[in-house]
Amino acid sequence: MDEQGENQATIAESLKSLGLTKYEALVYIALVRVAGATATEIHELSGVPRASVYPVLDRLIQKNLVSVSNTSPKRFNPVRPDEGVDSLMKSIESDALCAREGLNRIYLECADLERGDQELIWSTYGEENIRIRLLDLISNATESIRVFFYWGGLRKQIIQMLEEKKNSVSIEVVTDHWEGEIPESMNVWIKKPPGGHDIGPAKSLGGGVFLVDGSKAMVIMGSEEEGTSALYSEARGFVRFFTVYWNFFSSWARRKNQ
Amino acid sequence: MDEQGENQATIAESLKSLGLTKYEALVYIALVRVAGATATEIHELSGVPRASVYPVLDRLIQKNLVSVSNTSPKRFNPVRPDEGVDSLMKSIESDALCAREGLNRIYLECADLERGDQELIWSTYGEENIRIRLLDLISNATESIRVFFYWGGLRKQIIQMLEEKKNSVSIEVVTDHWEGEIPESMNVWIKKPPGGHDIGPAKSLGGGVFLVDGSKAMVIMGSEEEGTSALYSEARGFVRFFTVYWNFFSSWARRKNQ
DNA sequence: TAAATGTTGTTATAGCAAAAACAACATGAG
């Protein structure tokens, strides 16, 4: 019972992000449970006020999620849920396509005109978004990638990204741990951080520096309290600062033993 | 200019169905047009009140559609539109999957219990929904399909559907016009309606009758004024009525010449 | 048959929450 309730609430939430209102979701779920119900039965099953059931059903019919019988009292039937959901998705997907095309056109039109971005430093929050940015950055590298990271967060994905580029650009990596075998075409130095006071315990805080083509830098910091955030810039000073930073740790890592 | 405005409005609508509010859509579009704008510039470009720009930008940052510079004044950058839209879609798709699974489970659980549906007659409105139902009906046919239609609306799709089943079930068709060549395994009678007073001019009104396995009937009526609607039933009387109806027109169509 | 009861479908309307629009204020750089 409670499990069903939980489940239903989840489904309702999902349906809401497909563009239905709370009532529309509840009514549709109720109808899926007992196909061919009357308005009153729907009201009892869904908890939606009886008078509200009618306009809600109208909307659902408009959205092709419900059909009506011509009996009296009227009975209502849900479209098969997989078809219904697919139908909603299809409409959203078409909108997504439209938005993407339109926006991309605008974006590319404007791309030539401006881009005074180079001197600015951009912040990004959240691992997912950072992952996307990083992927973009690395996959557009043309000459060199220098990486320095002591951070578990995206280790696997970072390694995978680098391996895809290992034959087309020069890659140098300093890190504390490597998963899988190290490709020959990469220069990888593995070294545990000295005491912990330099970089901090890996679980609560981790960092990564990515230098691409000597002109772009992305710096990632993850901490348990404040989530993960990243800075990206093509500004000279910014890139130079982290290049020096990287050189320092790189030479430290090359020293044999500690 | 006006074209751009039209275009923008369209994009805004599309973005709204991806879960953004009007302001969020407008701000994001403005930002795509001039990346790295300040809050005030965004306000001017989008028409969104300046004070509203800030909370809206916050939400967009939360949704990983925008990043901030650490300059003063702050400057804002859009995530690349294709990435942004994809990211929104991914989240919606995951919800869709969740909803579909949950609903389908409920649906299948309940499917055994009931189904007193057989005696009812169901209405469906809108060509798209009807097309889906019809597809479902025809593709689940196991023995016979008898079709009678004088209706341009879904002609091509109907023909295509039938061709897919031509080798597995017996098919008989009466219609006024056929696109493409007629497969040998189907029985098709093509005959123009006599005068127009029986069925009416094809443009303003058209109809179709689909009898499947002798136990299911779907009747479609399209009129210019009231849109397209369909009835579906497995009720004995309903099926028998339209079987007689079909037999009548079938024998009429078999008569040589008019 | 006639009155009483209950149900259905409809309409009107009040409540509510999120978003939109506006106004006011503190800050900070030139």
Add this chain to the structure above:
DNA sequence: CTCATGTTGTTTTTGCTATAACAACATTTA
């Protein structure tokens, strides 16, 4: 100081939610 920025409230609007009341019809009971 002055202007633009960033922040904080308040009001208005909007769309959904919720309740109440009503006419039409069917069902029951006397």
